[in-house]
Amino acid sequence: MNLVKSAWKLLVGIKDGLVLVAMLIFFGLVFAALSARPGAKAIGDGALVLRLDGPIVEQLAEPATLAALSGGGAPRQYRLRDLLRSIDAAQTDARVKAIVLDLDSFGGGYPAAIAEVGAALKRVRDGANGQGGKPVLAYATAYTDGGYRLASNASEIWVHPMGGTLFTGPGGSQLYYKGLIDRLGITTHVYRVGRYKSFVEPYIRADQSPDARAASQALLGTLFAQWQEAVHAARPKAQLAAMLQHPDQVVQATGGDIAQANLRAGLVDHLGDRTAFGTRVARLAGSDDAKPAGNFDTIAYTDWLAAHPLPTGGDAIGVLTVAGDIVDGKAGPGSAGGETISRAMLDGLAKNTLKALVVRVDSPGGSALASEQIRLAILEAKQRKIPVVVSMGGLAASGGYWVSTAGDTVFAEPGTITGSIGIFGIIPTFENALAKIGITTDGVRTTPLSGQPDVFGGTNPVLDGVLQAGIENGYRQFIARVAAARRMTPQRVDEIGQGRVWDGGTARQLGLVDRFGTMDDALREAARRAGIKGDGWHAVYLEKQPGWIAQLAQGLGGGGDEDEAGGDVFAHVAAAQRGLLARALGDMRRLAAGGSIQARCLECGGLGPSAPAPGDARLLDLVLARFGW
Secondary structure (H helix, E strand, O other): OHHHHHHHHHHHHHHHHHHHHHHHHHHHHHHHHHHOOOOOOOOOOEEEEEEOOOOEEOOOOOOOHHHHHOOOOOOOOEEHHHHHHHHHHHHHOOOEEEEEEEOOOOOOOOHHHHHHHHHHHHHHHHOOOOOOOOOEEEEEOOOOHHHHHHHOOOOEEEEOOOOOOOOOOOOOOOOOOHHHHHHHOOEEEEEEEOOOOHHHHHHHOOOOOHHHHHHHHHHHHHHHHHHHHHHHHHOOOOOHHHHHHOHHHHHHOOOOOHHHHHHHOOOOOEEOOHHHHHHHHHHHHOOOOOOOOOOOOEEEHHHHHHOOOOOOOOEEEEEEEEEOOEEOOOOOOOOEEHHHHHHHHHHHHHOOOEEEEEEEEEEOEEEHHHHHHHHHHHHHHHHOOOOEEEEEEEEEEOHHHHHHOOOOEEEEOOOOEEEOOOEEEEEEEOHHHHHHOOOOOOOOOOOOOOOOOOOOOOOOHHHHHHHHHHHHHHHHHHHHHHHHHHOOOHHHHHHHOOOOEEEHHHHHHHOOOOEEOOHHHHHHHHHHHOOOOOOOEEEEEOOOOOOHHHHHHHHHOOOOOOOOOOOOHHHHHHHHHHHHHHHHHHHHHHHHHOOOOEEEOOHHHHOOOOOOOHHHHHHHHHHHHHOOO
16 A cells, blocks of 8 residues: 555655646747837837836846746846836937836835935936937835935926825834744854944844944935935925935824825925826826726836837946855856856956956945955956956945955945945854753864864864864955055054944045945946947947746736735834844854854944845745645
């Protein structure tokens, strides 16, 4: 009987495998047929719809293919350079009668990225380069802070009558696990350098240290001031002060009607549902009278993007993207695998076609070993006399700054989050947890390091001394690389280092970056250094292109044309708490992983996309599913 059951299980497994293979072949044929259509889809007149139902990112993360194919979907992400290219193209194309900014489910982004998209929208609204302005209309049930910074650049801002916007500003609670760790009997061994290197604090403290608090207050205060200045410049009539300082009084004055309070304060221009909003857009962009009220002629973002590919003429300037957590070994797009990125760099050099290199950094750091591996690969370009320009995106902190030391010159934005020059290591051990259930350890050791690090019996002073010395040596190496790159003394770098995070404006004053500028500015500087005249160059992105399965999974993910409301103020609060819970689970996973010496930034986690990182989100989904939630 057991033999029959085993044979049956084997047959069922084979059947399931064949079904999966058949599905992949079927979807592959569908994808190939769609991709092989002659030419891009014809673009007619209408409104270009930017339905930003996900975060703005530097590099698209690889979707969970099987989850997407099975209907689980993948969160939509919007690549910064794609958005900018689409918006800039709309400014000069007569087919685009208006831009519609749908921010109902906006997933946020780092301040520098949002600022750059906002500036592009403002150019369309106001007109630039000899072009007249075009209408830009924004709609949401409730705007987030980042969403409103984008919307403030619109000609008209709409909000649902039953929605409304409350501004929270950057900051909030950070979870601290010291009490839970003690209760579970886990011993957290921390090795670090840097009085402001606060990434380890949640594991060894129950609250924020005074040094970390002072540094965070300075950083967040500067970023919030930049937000207010940007909104005021884009929309002078918005009365922000009262909504920021006394939101309860402002809302109570309208009987609890948040949308009406927004209207009175000049934060929005119109209250209306999607039908009313669509009717307004139809007067600008045209509509099909045979369709229901509220429809308007649209230009789909994906079709518009496909119709405006990257230029290919002229000399090649390589772009090496370091985005996401820096990890050892290989990693897919959206994470910076040391081996993956260094290999991409070396493969790009092997073709002998690159005239210059721009390193685009958008990372909170991670493995110090992987950061050094990437830095050394970049130095190979310098050894070949290829100019290297670093362009910092929204985030280039800790390991992200380590990588940046390889550049000849460094660009950043005022809202870039950078610095965090410091390293640490964490090893959790479980001797006290095991003792609670009567389990102990013992054995024979031939040297002081036999069996170390012993996660069941704890570390010993010899290992602790070795590891702390290694961390201090790593910090000295970090300091030396920064000092050499920035032409400072090691003592000066140590003063502005110590793990402290800086905004881009302060970093420029301190000499950690050279000048303000966008990615385009960095590319033009790289071309100038390479002796390329005018626009006789094009960017070549040194990254693995997604295969057809990954592209298909991305297409099956979120972000379709279906109408999916983003919810009111309370829904946005709930989404933020879900993101906080996902990050907490991710913190626990990273603590359990332990391992390599880290150059990573804690403060950076709550300043970027509101949606959790894909790995943290999947972990949260698994936990919630386990408990039936």
